[in-house]
Amino acid sequence: MPxxxxxxxxxxxxxxxxxxxGSDAMNKDGDYSAAYVVLHTDDPALSGYGxxxxxxxxxxxxxxxxxxxxxxxPGRSVDELCEDLGGIYRELQxxxxxxxxxxxxxxxxxxxxxxxxxxxxxxxxxxxxxxxRLLSEMSPEQLVAAADLRYLSDVLxxxxxxxxxxxxxxxxxxxxxxLETTGYPCYTTSxxxxxxxxxxxxxxxxxxxxxxxxxxxxxVGANLAxxxxxCGIAREVLGPDGHLMIDANQxxxxxxxxxxxxxxxxxxxxxxxxxxxxxxxxxxxxIRKAVAPIGVATGEHGMNRVxxxxxxQAGAIDYCQLDAARLGSVNEVLxxxxxxxxxxxxxxxxxxxxxxxELVQHLAIFDYVAVSGSLDGRVTEYVDHLHEHFVExxxxxxxxxxxxxxxxxxxxxxxxxxxxxxxxxGAYWTSRAAEEPQP
Numbered sequence: 001m002p003x004x005x006x007x008x009x010x011x012x013x014x015x016x017x018x019x020x021x022g023s024d025a026m027n028k029d030g031d032y033s034a035a036y037v038v039l040h041t042d043d044p045a046l047s048g049y050g051x052x053x054x055x056x057x058x059x060x061x062x063x064x065x066x067x068x069x070x071x072x073x074p075g076r077s078v079d080e081l082c083e084d085l086g087g088i089y090r091e092l093q094x095x096x097x098x099x100x101x102x103x104x105x106x107x108x109x110x111x112x113x114x115x116x117x118x119x120x121x122x123x124x125x126x127x128x129x130x131x132x133r134l135l136s137e138m139s140p141e142q143l144v145a146a147a148d149l150r151y152l153s154d155v156l157x158x159x160x161x162x163x164x165x166x167x168x169x170x171x172x173x174x175x176x177x178x179l180e181t182t183g184y185p186c187y188t189t190s191x192x193x194x195x196x197x198x199x200x201x202x203x204x205x206x207x208x209x210x211x212x213x214x215x216x217x218x219x220v221g222a223n224l225a226x227x228x229x230x231c232g233i234a235r236e237v238l239g240p241d242g243h244l245m246i247d248a249n250q251x252x253x254x255x256x257x258x259x260x261x262x263x264x265x266x267x268x269x270x271x272x273x274x275x276x277x278x279x280x281x282x283x284x285x286x287i288r289k290a291v292a293p294i295g296v297a298t299g300e301h302g303m304n305r306v307x308x309x310x311x312x313q314a315g316a317i318d319y320c321q322l323d324a325a326r327l328g329s330v331n332e333v334l335x336x337x338x339x340x341x342x343x344x345x346x347x348x349x350x351x352x353x354x355x356x357x358e359l360v361q362h363l364a365i366f367d368y369v370a371v372s373g374s375l376d377g378r379v380t381e382y383v384d385h386l387h388e389h390f391v392e393x394x395x396x397x398x399x400x401x402x403x404x405x406x407x408x409x410x411x412x413x414x415x416x417x418x419x420x421x422x423x424x425x426g427a428y429w430t431s432r433a434a435e436e437p438q439p
Contacts, residue, residue, distance in 0.1 A: 002043040002078040007070040009114075010036045011063045012413070013056060013423040014354060014386055015432070020195030026221075026249040030055030032354040032386060033423075035062035035111065036413060037070065037118040041078055048122025049412040052114035052325040053353040058107075059423070065111030068098060073115075082123040086146040089116055089331040093148070105303035109328055116329030117359070121409035131409040132362040135330070136172055136369045140165035143370070147334035151306050155313065161338050168373045175369045176403075183400025184364050185375065186382040187215030187245065189352050192234070194219040201230055205237040212398035214243055215379050217273070221248035224263060231267040240268075243379075247273035250301070254283040258290040271295035271319055278302060284316035297321050300350035304328070305335040312343040319377070321350045324359040333363055337371045346377035354386045357394045358410035361401040389417035 013033040020029075033056055039048035052062055069092055073081075081088050093099070093112055101108045124131040135143070140162045149158055191204035201218075208216050218234055220227040227246075234244055246269045252260060257275035264272075272294055276283045278301035288296040295318030302308050303326060311317050320340045327333050340347045347367055349360040364380040372378070380401065387393035391412040395402040404410055420427045 002041045002046055004039050004073045004076050004078060004081075005042050006040045006074055007067070007115075008038040008040065009063050009066045009070070010038075010418055011059050011423045012036045012051075012354075012418055012421050012426075013059060013429070014389075014421055015428070016385065017056070020193060026251050032056075033059040034354055034413075035059055035066050035114050036418065037066055037114045039070075039073065039118045039122055041122075043078075046078065046122070046125060047412075048118040048120075048125065050114050050116070050118030050121055050329075050409065051355055051411060052110040052117070053323075053356055054110070055353075061107050062110050062114065065098075065107050066114045069095070069108070069111045069115045070118075073119075078122065078126060081119060082126050085120065085123060086148075086331060088119060089146070089148065089329065092116065093328060104306070104328070109303060110326060113325050113327060113329045116331060117325070117409060117411060120330045121411050125408045128407050130362060130404040130406060131330075132365040132369070132404065135362075135366040136176065140169065143334060146331055147338065148305060148328065148332045149335055149338075152309055152335060152339065155309060156335075156339055156342055160342070164338060164341055165370060168370055171373060172369050175373065179365060179368065179403055183397060183402050184361065184368065184380060185215075185378070185400050186213075186380045186396060187217055187243070187399075188213050188382050188384070189217045189219075189247075190382075190384040191216055192218035192230075192247075194222060198230065198233060202233050202237060205234050209237060209242065212400075214241075214399055215245065215270070216242065217245040217247055217381070219249065220246045220264065221251040221260070224260060227260075227264060231264055231269075235267045243270045244268065245270050245273060245297070248275050250274045250277055252276050254280070254286055257283075257287050261287070261291045261294060265291070265294060269294055271297040273297040273321065274300070279307065281307070281310050281314050281316050284311065285314045288316060288318065295319055297348065299323065300352070301326065302336075305332050305339065308336045309339055312339055312345060317345065320345050320347045321381075322347060322363075323350045324356060324363060325353070330363075337363075337367050341371050346374075347372070348378055349380050351381035352383050355390065355411060355413075357382055357387070357401075358390055358392070361394050361404060362409060364401070365403060389413050389421075 017029040034051040297319035299321035392406040
């Protein structure tokens, strides 16, 4: 019976600020980073890998918090952990002294995601299947036992969740077969980072269309005249039938959001993403009412399932963009998927960050197979950055994610990449520090 022998947590940072990959109106110079967790066991062939995503400074705080979150794991039986994934989540999440620093939000919650993502990866590897298949083969009762449904019973009870999942059981096999042929539809943000020149924007939009993408997202919100010009370029390339989405990354107050989106309505955007503070539920509802039929999308900074519950209750969003590294791992992601199904809101996961595409492909596939049973209005983000650092990188063909086949959650990074970009003592960062002028 294998046991966890140690937990390794590494601060990994990639210098994406140099090329402005990932740049937007709120976050102009991010270095895509990961608090990277490895669960080592006494079986040399079995480990678990997970992470949470940040954009540079402060990643060390997530690393320290993840080490605290995982302190109870060494010595534990892998079989016992993997046979009660809801139980170990509740145990780690309920640490009262760490919980005080949240609860269910901030650095300690990001750290919980990193650790539990590694636990779920370990469980899928132990079973010899990719995570999406592990989830898709769980019974409704097992899925509900793993989900974090606390504080949700006013809209979703465990019995209701079981009934919702039971309704989709019959077609699971057929939906898997369909996705094995078609893949899961995705959109690209790689063309539309705010720091890119007009020429680069046009070229990347043209490449996206040629590669089969029907959806392209642009960052907006820094300068209206620039946004009008850039959206015009994108719409020209996409043509009238392509879908254009815009993303403000939280920079507007509610009245400003309404005014700005109306000015961009001429380009027929499918949605406006993060138009205001991610915590402003009623603000999102007001924006949604004012800018319809343009949809409102948010969720990458949705810190927990309770916020999503209230977004759904208030009719505040048209698209739910949950994040695999900000919510408390698969356990809380399950809860949000179930809530979204109850309110008939499509989930289009956020994936603009290192490794997030690798994770969310599993979640989106599982949603179609076992929760929503629908692809209507559903498209998952893809960014073409940093996949070369992952042992099992996601694969996109003709604008769709190809179903992963390797066991696990696709979270393992190459050892060489970790050693090169670990901060501050990895080979890249030490050489860069040596090149910088000293005061």
